[in-house]
Amino acid sequence: MHKQTLFLKDEAALLDTARALADGVKAHEEELAESGLTIYLLGELGAGKTTFSRGFIQQLGHQGHVKSPTYTLVESYELEPWQINHFDLYRLADPEELEFMGIRDYLGTHRIILAEWPQRGKGYLPQPDIIITIDYADTARSITLEALTERGRELLDTM
Template sequence: MTKLDYELFGEDAMEMFGEELAKILVNVNLVNLNGNLGMGKTTLVRGLLKGLGYVGPVKSPTYTIVEPYELEEKNIYHFDLYRVADPEELEFMGIRDYFEQDSLCLVEWPEMGQGCLPEVDVNIHIDLIRNGRKVSLEAVSEKGAAALLGFDQALAC
């Protein structure tokens, strides 16, 4: 499958990258956000939501587990599973109800929900490099591959 790597420097760059990602993720349902604490996962989500037309504060769902954002064309759900001790907790909260055809779910710490999450479309890995971040996009499903097709060219414009 497709894999793309980018180097970003600063919070503004991460947010702008998220805005560009919003243009290609319209037809995917699940994006996993992987990276250590403080890597910029929520900043990326803030940019993505801005790119989709959301106006308002974007906070980390660390304590609430999920933050919903209802937009005209799509429901966005931002999950942070860092504090989930057992994936069964997600079943009790009805996590499967969030993964509808017209929703986009962005999941931080997806390994904590192993066995409860559907097939991922795109994996995003954020790692520390020098004074910035390396962001890797990896298509896992056919929807993900279609979304990443041409993303490099879109960023160059």
């Protein structure tokens, strides 16, 4: 399937979806690690992009807190065989700033890019394998997962 929309009644359901995606990554770890993986997270402020990232990153083995990269632009996690680079580009004034921060070191093999506000880094971030869009209504959410590459499609098929 290329695109699916799920209704999530609360934060726990959103975290479950994030964990299911991380489990898919684990199941395809060998193939995926070679190429790396890029996931864009779209949605308004407060929609749950960072919450989703927390569920995903913790399911891949991170034990501690997942800090929002709002001020630092990126937070990195070393979780063998992955380096997860969680971006929040909301405060990026110019995509070129990514060049100055050494964006290239954050991309490539064995890297998972999770990017909030990827539109603001246009031209510097890799094309996404999966785009996740979160829409909200009070404490419920709807989430759309769309695969844009074969890799992304295989991953969503595991969910």
